Amino acid sequence: MPAIQVRHLSKKYQIYRRPGDKLLELLRPGRNQLHQEFWALEDVSFNVEPGETLGIIGQNGSGKSTLLQILAGIMRQTRGDCLVRGKVSALLELGCGFNPEFTGRENVFMNGAILGFDTPAMEQRFDAIARFAEIGDFMDQPVKTYSSGMFMRLAFSVAIHVDPDILLADEVLAVGDLVFQHRCMHRMNQLRAEGKTIIIVTHDLGAVTRFCDRALLLDQGRLLEEGRPDLVVQRYHALVFERERRYGGLDTVTSDQISADTTAVSGEIPVVHSIPNVDYRFGNGEAEVLGIELLDDKGNSSREVFGGQKVVVRVSARFMQDVDRPILGYTLRDRLGIEISACNTSYAGRLLPPARKGQIMTSDFCIKLPHLAAGSYSLSPAVARGNVLKHDMCDWIDNALVFNVRPEDLVYGMLKMNVEVQNYVGAVPEPLTTDH
Ligand SMILES: Nc1ncnc2c1ncn2[C@@H]1O[C@H](COP(=O)(O)OP(=O)(O)OP(=O)(O)O)[C@@H](O)[C@H]1O
Ligand SMILES: [Mg+2]
Structure with a gap:
């Protein structure tokens, strides 16, 4: 049985030209509509099997984050069905359920509570979460003082320490520094090996081909391609190329x-x-x-x-x-x-x-x-x-x-390089004298 089933999913946003228009529309019902309708997702259907790692790619504004928010249960779709089996841990662009006024520590416990862990259960996990996030004393500072990288480190750390069946991650790889990115990838590989279902949204196309079993390409809210990650990435390249070509010609002759x-x-x-x-x-x-x-x-x-x-x-x-x-x-x-x-x-x-x-x-x-x-x-x-x-x-x-x-x-790894090795061998230590 699939872990996630998405059927004819559509999401409509209402866009107001001026900030006050929404209120104005509410105050005078029956008058002219002041909003425009915009479909961020249109008739998207796919399955994700348990234990599968799915990558979702697409240009800015193609609907990736909207889709993930619906899967995470943070937002309702306008039409269609979305069935998610198992405990979801979501790591989304904004929010992640963190309250900016509270400290990192308080947020860890509040987040745990939302996911069904009581205080003793979170206390057990706290050290591991803090070690992974490695934000030091900032743990006891309000989250609003965090840099976006620190924020993501803590959110990611919580998300992977609450035993999810399904991990949804939107652009996590983009924020952390290199060391943290390595740590994330390593942990994601572990989760994968444990048979968790993972969905990642990313602009890192290399990560999609290396890491995912399957990929989806979203374009203007529609599912354009689904299948082997390398082929889906190629289709995306072709799409971007086509857009570039239509957008403008080539530079003048150099x-x-x-x-x-x-x-x-x-x-x-x-x-x-x-x-x-x-x-x-x-x-x-x-x-x-x-x-x-x-x-x-x-x-x-x-x-x-x-x-x-x-x-x-x-x-x-x-x-x-x-x-x-x-x-x-x-x-x-x-x-x-x-x-x-x-x-x-x-x-x-x-x-x-x-x-x-x-x-x-x-x-x-x-x-x-x-x-x-x-x-x-x-x-x-x-x-x-x-x-x-x-x-x-x-x-x-x-x-x-x-x-x-x-x-x-x-050959270990991708290729064998020419490496010159220099050894330095210390003197053999004197045998230890044992005095009884
Ligand atoms: N709350 C909202 N109200 C109105 N329009 C929205 C809202 N949220 C998103 N949109 C619009 O829906 C479309 C899809 O947005 P979404 O954030 O899902 O894109 P994305 O694929 O995640 O893009 P990116 O790669 O930039 O993160 C965009 O055109 C965006 O402007
Ligand atoms: Mg997004």
Whole structure:
């Protein structure tokens, strides 16, 4: 049975143009409405299974916090149903049930009481809460004197020490300092391992791919995409890109782009036509990726490589119209969708000349592979117009080519780095004399 069931959930806000309008409307019923209606959520449906970690992403104002507040029972929906099974501990943008006039300590006990813990039960937990929040003497100061980071530290600490079945967290990762962020992630991983259901709202897309089992993309109150975190994040990138493109054109030509580094050979050029896989593809169609290939040091196509090997990533594209500042490039990701590295002709300072309609260009990226952990990796080729800082995507293909890194060497973590180790060994201690 799902831990959370959301069916056709909608939320309408009433927006008043002037602060006094709400009162005015109340005082003269039947007269003209002074408010406008605004749907912050529209017909959103999804389930969350027990033990699942769900990430919710979307642009500012897309309805994420509204959704979490409804799940936490702080706000009522206008339409639809929302069923939550289990004890919820919510860590929301504002409030979190803390009273600013009371001290941190008093708030911890009041918060506990709201969640059904009496004073002795909270006393048992208090030390652990204080140790985790690590706000020192501020514990006995009124909460209104806290910085937003300190406030969040205490709220997070309470939320995870009250044995919730479901943890709802809105933007918690954004406020704390680095040490606290690590501590939060570690604790969230523990909660996950204990089989708790977790929903996090965040703008940290890397955290979504690393940490979540599934993700939702909200856009203008609607559920736009649901599924594997890396694919949902990609969809979000595409959405943002589209908006940027519609919002405004590209910067004017920069001087680095005028003198194109024409290393291109005219006449016969190598062209690759293979696109083994398309997970997601987007772009404005001004150019298209014709193919991507991974070549070994003998120039043969390869899907099995090893750390330290020299390889070439070859990307070919055809231009469907004149493109003044073309860029070819790729992104390398691991099997979890985490970006390991990326390169393109602009970033590498090897600029392509302006492209004419119908022209084909190929770029070879010659790489001495780092000692990556064994496993499968993917390459996503792209062709764009602009420069490193600002570009318009012509064609992007997600995970077009998947290849394997052979287990040659023992690699801890993502990759093996060149590390020189220096040891300092102290003198052997004198044997202890035992006098009886
Ligand atoms: N109390 C309210 N009254 C009127 N409109 C509101 C209210 N709260 C939120 N909204 C509007 O509802 C929309 C969704 O807001 P919400 O806070 O859920 O967005 P969000 O996705 O959490 O954004 P962010 O990424 O900025 O935190 C926004 O357009 C916001 O202006
Ligand atoms: Mg929000």
